[in-house]
Amino acid sequence: MVTLTFPVLAAVALAPLVAASPAAEAHISAQPAPFFSIEKWVSDYAENPEGDHLSLQEALDAFLAGLNTAGSENHASCNQLERQESRVTDAVHCIDQLRENPDTEVTMTTSRQLYCAHGTAQIWGGAGQNARGKTTFREIAETASRIMDSCTRADGWVQGTDDTTNGIDIHISSELNA
Secondary structure, rough: OOOHHHHHHHHHHHHHHHHHOOOOHOOOOOOOOOOHHHHHHHHHHHOOOOOOOOOOHHHHHHHHHOOOOOOOOOOOOEEOOOOOEEEEEHHHHHHHHHHHOOOOEEEOOOOOOEEEEOOOOOEEEEEEOOOOOEEEEHHHHHHHHHHHHHHOOOEEEEEEEOOOOOOEEEEEEOOOOO
């Protein structure tokens, strides 16, 4: 006859309870959405317009879902124009309009130029040190996207400025500042 000791009997008795308990993974809370870069979305489209890209609404949803996560390095100057923030949704509509015509070339003048207005958002720029310089809608869209990535607040508003690669100032705000 086989003799079973108490620890062996206890282990056999507890086995069904252990198997029925919830897995450890069930107690892990949901992770925040990863940061979605508007700048990368614009750049990817410009590099391959026929590629598989998120729609405007999908990109906006992904961006808003990841607002509270760490974003890109802050390259842009944010919120320097008092009470002139734009709604994120309006600014992304403008960026989308610009990215649809990436090769359109713009000659800069010394005055401010408006590139897009939609709802509360205006994307505009000035030559800065590069009067009579040229840029493209792609570069304006990428720079505005960098502002979005750096300056968007958790409450869904954005305002800021940054320079294109050739030194042209690009702004997102609620009104054109002359």
